[in-house]
Amino acid sequence: MKVAVAGTGYVGLVTAVCLAEIGHEVTCVDVDQKKIECLQAGKCPIYEPELENLMHQNKERLTYTLDYQRAYQNADVIFVGVGTPERYDGSANLDYVYTVCRQIKETVQKDTVVVIKSTVPIGTNDELEKWFNDNSTVHFYIVSNPEFLAQGTAVHDTLYPARIVVGVQEDYSKEIMAKLYYPLTVAPYLAPYLEMDRKSAEMVKYASNDFLALKISYINEIANFCEKIGADIERVTQGMSYDKRIGDKFLNAGIGYGGSCFPKDTKALHWLSQSLDCELKTIKACIEVNKNQRIKLFEKARSDFDNQLNGKKVAILGLSFKPNTDDLREAPSIDNVRLLLDYGAIVHVYDPIAMDNFRRLFQDEVFYFDSIDQAIKDTDMVFIMTEAEEFRKYDLNKYRTLMKTPRIYDGRNCYDLIAAEKAHLYYYSIGRRTVDNG
Ligand SMILES: NC(=O)c1ccc[n+]([C@@H]2O[C@H](COP(=O)([O-])OP(=O)(O)OC[C@H]3O[C@@H](n4cnc5c(N)ncnc54)[C@H](O)[C@@H]3O)[C@@H](O)[C@H]2O)c1
Known part of the structure; x- marks a missing residue:
């Protein structure tokens, strides 16, 4: 399939290279000239194990460009993987997503599937569906396809995902997405493929990230308490982890979570819940614990x-x-x-x-x-x-x-x-x- 990917950051570039690895023809677009020049020169602009190797192995199927029109006009599917940073009040800033969407809408002359990989608040994909198709001569099929990769293991996480979640509501886009991801659902990758409505797919992303952040804040609070009462958190987590309901992942006490996802995704979900007068109190506590833990x-x-x-x-x-x-x-x-x-x-x-x-x-x-x-x-x-x-x-x-x-x-x-x-x-x-x- 002909695929375009907007954004060559940690998510966009890894997605693009892995889609090329499973046989698709991928054009990557970015606004950052340095990144595109670096990619065109065969170098990877970010540090991510295995990524540069895989770029070279699939170079026949990968193109890098600043020219979004060239990329979007012929694509069967366009992925959006640009940043959604937090605003000063904790809500998600969707400016980059809407800029790409405007560029897609003004360029594309045929029915097209637009896949939102960026993490966006629940309801965004439904709004985009309306926005795209309002006053449009072609039809845009909007798909929510949240990304779960972790930096440092991103290539492996993308080729062997724990699950592929696809929020898709029309038969045509269901068929296209299933065809696109088919190679990852069979050997050797064997990814579970979950179709659902767009809002639930968006929620899976926030609920998963916020649960992991909560697990970290919980164990850090227990660790702080261990210091006070003279217990040893390493022994405590060892004892806890034998319970299969708890497991041994994300139980390492430390100085809290960081990175581009957990901090903003906890704040964005908390902001959204507050704005709907349904505050998520566990997430609020998780954010507060982490703030102190970091220092x-x-x-x-x-x-x-x-x-x-x-x-x-x-x-x-x-x-x-x-x-x-x-x-x-x-x-x-x-x-x-x-x-x-x-x-x-x-x-x-x-x-x-x-x-x-x-x-x-x-x-x-x-x-x-x-x-x-x-x-x-x-x-x-x-x-x-x-x-x-x-x-x-x-x-x-x-x-x-x-x-x-x-x-x-x-x-x-x-x-x-x-x-x-x-x-x-x-x-x-x-x-x-x-x-x-x-
Ligand atoms: N980094 C992660 O581990 C991770 C994991 C899962 C989900 N996500 C989500 O994926 C999204 C992207 O995250 P990231 O870490 O890859 O971001 P990033 O900042 O590394 O990359 C974003 C890229 O988009 C480019 N861009 C901005 N405007 C553009 C435009 N109009 N056209 C083309 N490119 C444009 C930027 O120049 C940049 O290279 C976010 O919503 C994030 O929450 C990230």
């Missing part, structure tokens, strides 16, 4: 040093919102670094992947290093913000030998407490006793 390392260090962080050298290990991505959107590192700078601390930073993006944000306000060893040298304390493998495997004795004082504030519980004791560290982690063996 827990800073607050602990501030209290340990009696507010005197001026001139202290702090190394930040891990800048992205999670390992294996260069994405800094809503990364807890940003809040912690801002607060440390406000308190007069000298900040060293290191991340295996996200350094360039961080440099664009903080420029010369912080010091950049190429390795853990260099970043922690002569520092007063270290904040660990992600559980990158490189941090988890780091020799704990080096903290003692390289740092001025071996004080570790670990937001991702990377180390065993006994190992921290043996390495003679001060080691604060989330929901566990603090080791003070420095």
Whole structure:
């Protein structure tokens, strides 16, 4: 099939490349000239494991362009995968989606299926259906097809999805979507394919993301309580996870969720529920818990040093919102670094992947290093913000030998407490006793 994809970000590009992998002819459109030039040169503009390889393997079926008219006019199906960031009040900003839709409407001269992959509030796809077909000589079939990929495993998540959810209401678009995704529903991929009405499909996306965010906030609150009463969150979650109803996923206590989805999707659903006078109180609590959790390392260090962080050298290990991505959107590192700078601390930073993006944000306000060893040298304390493998495997004795004082504030519980004791560290982690063996 001939497919166009609007947006070559984490969702759009991965979708496009995976659709090419299963045999479709895909044209990718973006407004970002640098991204398109990079793609045309055969390079992937974002860090996502396996993506560049797959781009090369399918290069015959992939085209990249700034020219949306060229892309949309001949497509059988047009995917919309542009951003839906949060507005100041927490609601979803649909400006990018509507811009693409306007471009589609003014370009397309034949009946076309438009698939909304961007995460949009419940009811948006029905509104779009009306908006598109109002005063139009051709018919637009609007399909809600929410995306569930996670950054860092996006290619695998797209080729082997836990489910494909398609909100589709007309026979023609039902047939087209089933044909488009057929290769993913058979071996070796075997994805469950769920057809439903558009509103329910939109709701599946929010309900799923918000449930996962809630699970994180819940376990973080339990972890904070464990600290107070002297229980160990790692033992607690181990004990909980044997119950199959609970499972062992998303039970890692830490400094909260970030990224481009959970923060905005919790706020957007909460905003929508409030606007309909039906507030979702669990989601409200989830957002509030996360807000405090994100700055827990800073607050602990501030209290340990009696507010005197001026001139202290702090190394930040891990800048992205999670390992294996260069994405800094809503990364807890940003809040912690801002607060440390406000308190007069000298900040060293290191991340295996996200350094360039961080440099664009903080420029010369912080010091950049190429390795853990260099970043922690002569520092007063270290904040660990992600559980990158490189941090988890780091020799704990080096903290003692390289740092001025071996004080570790670990937001991702990377180390065993006994190992921290043996390495003679001060080691604060989330929901566990603090080791003070420095
Ligand atoms: N990132 C994720 O992990 C993830 C997962 C599931 C769902 N989503 C949802 O998918 C959507 C996209 O997220 P993302 O992370 O890929 O965003 P992104 O910011 O990485 O990418 C969006 C892209 O759209 C481009 N764009 C903007 N206007 C355009 C236009 N008129 N025509 C063509 N391209 C245009 C931008 O230049 C950018 O490259 C959001 O609604 C998000 O909530 C994201």
